[in-house]
Amino acid sequence: MALIETNHLKKYFKTKSGLLHAVDDVTLKIEKNETLGVVGESGCGKSTLGRVILGLLPATEGDVTYDGESIWTEKGKKKDFVYNEMQMIFQDPFSCLNPRLSIHDLIAEPMIVRKMVKDKKEMKQRVLELMDLVGLSERYVNAYPHELDGGRRQRVGIARALALNPKFIVCDEPVSALDVSIQAQILNLIMDLQDKKGLSYMFITHNLCVVKHISTNIMVMYMGQVVEYTSKEALFEKQLHPYSEALLSAIPLPELRKSRDRIVLKGEVSNPINPKPGCRFAPRCKYATEKCTSQEIPLIEVEKGRKVACALYM
Amino acid sequence: MKKKEKAKSQSQLGLILFRFKKNKLAYISVYVLILIALAILLAPLYMDYDKAIKQNISERFISPCWEHPFGTDLYGRDLLARVIYGGRISLFAGLAVILFSFIFGVIIGSISGYFGGWVDQILMRFIDIFMAVPTIFLAMAIVTALGATPVNLVIAFVICNIPSYSRIVRSSIMTLRNMEYVEAAKCCGTSNLRIILKHIIPNGIGPVIVTATISLGTAILSISSLGFLGLGIAPPTPEWGTLLADNRYYIRYYPYLGILPGVAIILTVMCVNFIGDGLRDALDPKMKK
Amino acid sequence: MALLEVKDLYVNYNTDEGVVHALNGLNFSIEKGECIGLVGETGAGKTTLALSITQLLPKHVGEIVQGSIVYDGNDVLAMNKREIQAMRGEKVSMIFQDPMDSLNPTKTVGHQLLEVLNLHFKELSRKEKQEKVDQMFRLVGIPAERQNEYPFQFSGGMKQRIGIAMALISRPELLIADEPTTALDVTIQAQILDLMRRLRDEFHSSMILITHDLGIVVDVCTKVAVIYCGQVIEFGTIEDVYARRNNHPYTEGLFKCIPDLKSDAKRLTPIKGYMADPANLPKGCKFSNRCDYKSTRCECEEPEFYETGTHGIKCFRFEGQQEK
Numbered sequence: 001m002a003l004i005e006t007n008h009l010k011k012y013f014k015t016k017s018g019l020l021h022a023v024d025d026v027t028l029k030i031e032k033n034e035t036l037g038v039v040g041e042s043g044c045g046k047s048t049l050g051r052v053i054l055g056l057l058p059a060t061e062g063d064v065t066y067d068g069e070s071i072w073t074e075k076g077k078k079k080d081f082v083y084n085e086m087q088m089i090f091q092d093p094f095s096c097l098n099p100r101l102s103i104h105d106l107i108a109e110p111m112i113v114r115k116m117v118k119d120k121k122e123m124k125q126r127v128l129e130l131m132d133l134v135g136l137s138e139r140y141v142n143a144y145p146h147e148l149d150g151g152r153r154q155r156v157g158i159a160r161a162l163a164l165n166p167k168f169i170v171c172d173e174p175v176s177a178l179d180v181s182i183q184a185q186i187l188n189l190i191m192d193l194q195d196k197k198g199l200s201y202m203f204i205t206h207n208l209c210v211v212k213h214i215s216t217n218i219m220v221m222y223m224g225q226v227v228e229y230t231s232k233e234a235l236f237e238k239q240l241h242p243y244s245e246a247l248l249s250a251i252p253l254p255e256l257r258k259s260r261d262r263i264v265l266k267g268e269v270s271n272p273i274n275p276k277p278g279c280r281f282a283p284r285c286k287y288a289t290e291k292c293t294s295q296e297i298p299l300i301e302v303e304k305g306r307k308v309a310c311a312l313y314m
Numbered sequence: 315m316k317k318k319e320k321a322k323s324q325s326q327l328g329l330i331l332f333r334f335k336k337n338k339l340a341y342i343s344v345y346v347l348i349l350i351a352l353a354i355l356l357a358p359l360y361m362d363y364d365k366a367i368k369q370n371i372s373e374r375f376i377s378p379c380w381e382h383p384f385g386t387d388l389y390g391r392d393l394l395a396r397v398i399y400g401g402r403i404s405l406f407a408g409l410a411v412i413l414f415s416f417i418f419g420v421i422i423g424s425i426s427g428y429f430g431g432w433v434d435q436i437l438m439r440f441i442d443i444f445m446a447v448p449t450i451f452l453a454m455a456i457v458t459a460l461g462a463t464p465v466n467l468v469i470a471f472v473i474c475n476i477p478s479y480s481r482i483v484r485s486s487i488m489t490l491r492n493m494e495y496v497e498a499a500k501c502c503g504t505s506n507l508r509i510i511l512k513h514i515i516p517n518g519i520g521p522v523i524v525t526a527t528i529s530l531g532t533a534i535l536s537i538s539s540l541g542f543l544g545l546g547i548a549p550p551t552p553e554w555g556t557l558l559a560d561n562r563y564y565i566r567y568y569p570y571l572g573i574l575p576g577v578a579i580i581l582t583v584m585c586v587n588f589i590g591d592g593l594r595d596a597l598d599p600k601m602k603k
Numbered sequence: 604m605a606l607l608e609v610k611d612l613y614v615n616y617n618t619d620e621g622v623v624h625a626l627n628g629l630n631f632s633i634e635k636g637e638c639i640g641l642v643g644e645t646g647a648g649k650t651t652l653a654l655s656i657t658q659l660l661p662k663h664v665g666e667i668v669q670g671s672i673v674y675d676g677n678d679v680l681a682m683n684k685r686e687i688q689a690m691r692g693e694k695v696s697m698i699f700q701d702p703m704d705s706l707n708p709t710k711t712v713g714h715q716l717l718e719v720l721n722l723h724f725k726e727l728s729r730k731e732k733q734e735k736v737d738q739m740f741r742l743v744g745i746p747a748e749r750q751n752e753y754p755f756q757f758s759g760g761m762k763q764r765i766g767i768a769m770a771l772i773s774r775p776e777l778l779i780a781d782e783p784t785t786a787l788d789v790t791i792q793a794q795i796l797d798l799m800r801r802l803r804d805e806f807h808s809s810m811i812l813i814t815h816d817l818g819i820v821v822d823v824c825t826k827v828a829v830i831y832c833g834q835v836i837e838f839g840t841i842e843d844v845y846a847r848r849n850n851h852p853y854t855e856g857l858f859k860c861i862p863d864l865k866s867d868a869k870r871l872t873p874i875k876g877y878m879a880d881p882a883n884l885p886k887g888c889k890f891s892n893r894c895d896y897k898s899t900r901c902e903c904e905e906p907e908f909y910e911t912g913t914h915g916i917k918c919f920r921f922e923g924q925q926e927k
Contacts, residue, residue, distance in 0.1 A: 041788040056500060083503035096494035100516040100599060109512075110502035144599040149877060150645065157498075164502060179644035179815060184860040184873030191870065206789060209862040213871060236864065250793040252818030254861060256845045264797050265790045268758050 001068050003200050004030040004053065004168055009062035011045070011052050018274035022048040024224035026062075030168070033194065035201040037211030037232070039247065040221035043269050046204045049221070050170040053202065055082050066168070083114060087161040089190075091173035093153035097145040103156055104141045107131065110163040130159040133196075134189060151182035158189065162197075171203045175210060187214060208248050212236060220244045223272040223280040226299055230306040240308045243281045279311060287312060333596040340592020343585040350582060354401035366395035367550045375568055384574045387561060393571065396552035397578050403547055404554035405582060407468050408534040414472040416526045419479020420519070424510050426480065427487030438484070441477045449474045450539065457545050467537055467546055474536075475529065482525055486518035493517075520594045527590025531583040554579050604676065605632040606809050607656065607777060612670035614651050614660070614833070623881045625651040626833035627889070628670070630908070633777070638803055638810040640820030642857075643830035646878055649813045651833070653779050657695060658687045675776070693723050696770035700782040702762035705769060706754040712765050713740075713750025716772055723773045735772065742805075743768045743798060760791035764798065771802060778810045784819065796822050817857060821845055826913075829854050832879055832889035839914035851916045852894045888918070896920060 011023040022045040030036045038046045051057045053064050055071045055078045064071050071082045090096035097106055107127045108117075117123045128138055134155040145153055154174060161169055171190065175183040191214055193199060203214055211218055211232070218235045220228040220243065228241040239245040249263040267284045278293035279285070285292070292311045299309040335341050357363075370390035378385045384393035426437040444452065456470035490496065491514060499509050538555015540546030547553045554575055561571035614626040626648045633639050643649045654660045656672055658679065672679040674690065682690065699705050707715055713736055720732045727735070737747040743764040754762060763783060770778055780799070784792040800823050803810060812824055820827050820841070827844050829837040829851065837844060837851040844850065847858060856874035876893040879885055885892055891901040900919060909921040 041790060051497075054501060056497060078503075080503070083501070088498065088501050090494045090498060092494055096498055098495040098499075098513050098517070100597075101512075102599075109499070109504075113499075113502050113504045113508065146600045151877060160498070161501075180817075180857060180860045181644060181874040182877070184862075184871035185875075187862075188870050188873060209864060212862045212864060213869070246790060248864075250789040252792070252796070252816060252822050253864070254817035254821055254845060254858060256821065256842065262793060264793050266794075268760050268791060269788070 002029040003032045003034075003067060004028075004202070005065045005068075006053065007062055007065075009049070009052060009064065010060045011048055011057060012060045015273060021045075021224045021272040021275055023052060023059075024272070024275075026221075026226055028219060028226075028229070030200050030202060031216075032167075032200055033198050034216040035194065035203050035211075035214050037215030037218040038202060038204045038221060039206065039208050039211060039218060041206055041247075041269055043223070043271060044221040045224040045272075046221050047172055050088070050172050050202060050204050054086050054088055054170055056088075084164045085166050086168045086170070087164065087166040089154075089157055089161050089169060089171045089174045092177055093150045093157060094145075094177075096157050097153055099145055102142050102144055103131070103136075103148075106145070106156055107159050107163055110160060114164055116164065126163075130163055133162065133193070134159045135185075149182075150178050151185060154178060154182075154186050155189070158186075158193070162193070165197075166199070168200045168202075171201055173205055174203075176205065176207065183210070190214065207251065208244075209251050220247065223269060223275065225280060225309065226307070227281065227309050228307070229299065230308075234303075234306055240302065240306070240313060241281075241310050242285050242287055242312075279309070329599070330596045334592050337588075337592040337595060340588045340596075343588035343592070347582065347585040347589065350401070350578075350585070351405065354398055354405060357395075357398045357402070361395050361398060363395075363399060365392045366399040366552050367391065369550075375564070377568070378570055378574075385568070385570050387571060388564065391550075393557075393574060396557055397554070397575050400552035400554045400557055400575070401578065401582075403464055403551070404534045404537065404579075407464055407537055408530050408582075409586075410468045411471040411475065411533040411537075412526045412530050414468070415475035415479050415529075416522065418472065418476050420483050420515065420522060422476065423480035423483025423522075424487050424515055424518075427484035428491050428506070428510055428514060430488070430491075434484075437480075441480055444473070445477045449536070450543075453536070453540060454543065454545055457540060462545055462547075464547065467540065470540075471533060471536060475533075479522060479525065482522050483518065486521055487514055490514050490518050516597065520598065523590050523594045523597075527586045530586045531579065534579060534583070605673075606635045606637075606675055608632040608671075608673045609652070609656070610671045610673070612652070612655060612672065613668040614648070614655055615666050615668050616661075616664050617666060618664065618882075621882045624833060624884055625665075625881060626655070627884065629830070629834055631828060631835055631838075633809050633811060635776070635809055636807050637826060638812065638824045640824035640827040641811055641813045641830060642815065642817055642820055642827060644815055644878060646881060647830045648833035649815075649830055650781055652830075653697070653781055653811070653813060656779065657691055657697060658682070692719075693773055694775055695777045695779065696773060696775040698763075698766050698770045698778065698780040698783045700785050702759070702766035702786075703754065705766050706762065708754050711751050711753055712757070716740075716750070716765075716769060719769060719772050739768045739772050742771075742802070744794075759787055760794060763787060763791075763795055767795075767798065767802070771806065771808075774806070774808070776808055778808050779813070780810065781813045782815070783812070785814070785816075792819075799823050817845075817861065829857075832881065832884060834889060834917065835908075836890065836917045837915065838908075843912075843914035849911075849914065849916065849921065851890075851918050852896050852920075853890045856893075 006026060006028050009023060009026045013020040013022055026049060028036060038049065040046045048057065052059050058076065066082065066085060071079055073079055104127050107130055108123050111117045111123065111126065117126055127141065131138060131141065136152060136155045136159065140148065174190065175186050178186060187210065194201065203211055205211055215232045218230065218232050219226055220241065222243050228244045235244065239248055246263045246265045265284045272280065277296050279297045282288040282292040289311065297309050297311055299307045300314065301307050302313045368391065373386050373390035374388055376382050376386045382392050382394065384397060387393055422437055426434045452474050453470040456473060457466055460466040460469065496509060496513055499513050535555050537546055538553055538559060541553060541556045557575040558572060565572040609629060609631040612626050612629045616623040616625055629648065629652060641649050655667060667680060706712065716736045716739060717732055720727065720735060724732065736750065740747045740750055745761060745764055757765065784795050787795060796819060803823065812820060814820060824841060826840050828835045831853050837854050844854065859872040860874060862871060874893055879889055879892060887903045888901040888906055891897045894901065906917050906919045908915045908917045
């Protein structure tokens with residue numbers, strides 16, 4: 001049984017101008033010790049998806065199951081085990097740590113809240129263990145977040161996420177606010193922790209390159225919908241959906257190139273408020289035909305384990 | 315450098331104290347304020363209350379001298395005694411007003427700001443009603459209803475002040491509740507109460523502390539303005555605001571009558587302001603000055 | 604003669620916690636028509652350099668301790684207020700990371716562009732000015748009829764286009780772009796880079812592109828300077844640096860950090876450690892504490908800038924390799 005599963009998950013927000021389809025019909029599966037990379041641009045609903053899966057936001061439709069069990073009780077309350085089993089690593093290492101708490105208190109906080117450790121000495125021991133695990137030197141234990149740089153802060157964030165020994169962690173752009181040289185350190189750390197602790201991740205990012213190393217499967221989202229869902233190898237070999245192709249080609253690579261072969265998409269992402277039927281990417285797509293906007297484009301399995309939502313493959 | 319190391323091994327409270335002590339002005343202000351408070355509290359031990367209220371026309375308008383360090387007023391009462399005994403009402407009532415408005419303002423503001431939605435709507439509309447009435451009328455109404463005692467005065471002004479305090483708290487909390495660390499706290503199932511107490515209030519309290527300390531002066535003066543209208547503390551009970559108000563006609567000829575009580579108010583208000591500034595900085599770990 | 608020459612520049616920030624050495628003997632020059640990428644991480648001093656050139660360093664805090672900045676033969680540090688303002692408006696323009704920084708939220712975007720013209724091109728007639736504004740909007744890919752809208756009505760990418768239009772409308776000789784695409788999505792970033800490349804060819808102005816992304820530089824620039832701890836540690840043409848044959852150990856590390864789409868390695872190769880604290884810099888080579896090739900010499904002696912043709916590297920490994 002998959003560790004995390006969602007079935008036709010939907011999350012709509014009411015706005016003044018209409019219903020915003022932040023997450024529209026997402027079905028996914030994350031096995032134990034696997035990483036699902038969720039890729040898309042801002043406003044594609046990837047962060048909302050992560051928060052719905054963690055139960056921080058209630059779903060409009062559909063359910064999230066952990067190990068086969070729904071994370072919600074019938075009365076609509078979040079089940080207690082969720083807190084211990086599922087955690088999150090945040091994007092902004094500056095705003096995800098309470099500036100008034102010391103590093104020790106920050107890492108200890110989840111354990112105090114969940115009443116995991118009661119003894120003060122034991123707590124200190126546990127905090128130091130966690131700091132060691134994420135590669136933070138012991139001398140920072142009494143420091144405050146503003147005394148640390150972005151990379152170290154993100155390590156604190158990771159240590160805190162690990163404090164309750166979760167099995168599943170949603171990483172919401174954990175490296176996009178960091179410098180390149182630090183990015184690589186943090187990515188390696190996240191991968192090492194997966195091997196050590198048998199964690200499963202949902203790794204949310206806008207940079208396809210970043211998920212290259214870490215993911216088992218990759219899901220590309222556009223305006224709340226899944227446009228391509230496949231294994232990492234298959235995706236990097238060939239992107240079937242025109243959006244995945246453009247997304248990958250848009251990443252500036254530090255290589256000398258003769259010709260400018262990159263695809264530059266026209267237009268911008270708009271908000272999926274009361275979206276019209278048909279492919280939401282069509283207005284920016286160079287292959288778009290009438291077929292794309294005249295009917296709903298379902299996510300269909302084109303090869304084994306490879307799903308694409310594009311009229312080209314219907 | 316060594317001092318810094320020492321600070322690191324201290325507890326949270328120790329750290330706050332440590333940072334507070336670094337602000338010399340605030341630190342001195344604490345002592346000055348304690349001194350003033352003691353002088354006022356212990357007044358009966360060294361000064362007769364009679365001196366402050368008993369009229370003695372033969373000794374009116376004596377300029378400051380050895381016997382009357384602050385001089386005497388229109389009715390020949392000793393001004394020093396009046397200032398000291400006046401503080402019993404002004405200082406403590408003023409402090410009580412800002413303290414309680416602060417507490418209630420923070421409670422109402424944080425509940426309203428954190429939960430939003432209908433809770434916020436109800437609380438804020440309620441607050442709006444109070445805000446719509448001019449402060450002095452509201453205070454007058456309350457004092458008339460409850461009776462003009464110092465305690466009721468404090469209650470009246472606390473009620474008058476709560477709206478502005480809770481508005482300030484609410485707005486700073488509304489920006490804080492969307493911070494990622496609040497979300498992180500929710501991720502491990504932290505209760506709302508704990509989130510408010512531990513993650514939101516400590517981060518949003520800075521501006522409120524400043525407002526509170528600045529408004530001490532206003533509080534002292536508004537208490538006296540009620541007295542002026544005949545609703546507050548009735549003469550001849552001395553009180554800082556009334557001292558200023560009563561003596562203002564003679565300031566041209568006997569300037570000490572206005573200046574000396576004024577200095578008492580200014581000194582106190584300044585001390586509280588400095589302490590407030592120091593407190594705000596001390597509570598913020600980013601401040602290291 | 605170089606359009607802009609920065610020589611041996613030292614800039615300190617005097618903070619409560621001590622003196623932060625932001626720039627430590629930085630040398631840098633740009634010729635007319637050149638486009639140089641300035642690459643470095645947070646705290647390397649990229650933005651400080653830009654602020655020093657435009658004399659926008661925070662007052663009392665930022666202090667130029669030593670060195671010179673010469674723009675077109677004029678000493679920038681000796682200019683008075685009016686001269687600096689004239690230089691900033693007409694000759695040097697900036698594009699900011701967050702386009703909201705440069706746009707006034709209470710005025711329509713068209714009006715704001717007109718204002719720039721009113722300031723610096725007083726001789727033009729109203730009609731000519733309006734024509735110029737229309738033309739500028741078309742150039743950056745925004746329909747001219749949208750110029751009567753306010754900044755908040757535009758998306759991030761559009762706002763950055765307007766920021767670029769604002770910077771370019773006075774036809775500056777030098778354009779300083781400080782992380783112009785960092786706040787944008789990848790596909791929008793590609794659009795903006797495309798636009799900047801086109802404008803570079805069209806306007807022939809010189810450009811300094813400040814970024815942390817080696818990938819962006821190769822797309823737009825002809826030369827690249829890598830900055831670390833307030834010093835240029837490598838300088839060369841795009842070909843020199845991106846051939847990846849001879850690189851400063853730091854540049855080499857930066858290249859390796861970026862996930863390679865072709866390699867199948869399980870792990871990335873990060874640069875170990877963190878950047879030296881700018882308030883407490885090491886004595887020798889500033890990178891020595893993170894360098895895999897360091898020797899004892901690196902820790903106590905600062906390497907010079909060893910140049911081979913157009914390519915210069917500040918590392919002892921390249922000592923004696925330069926052409927005689």
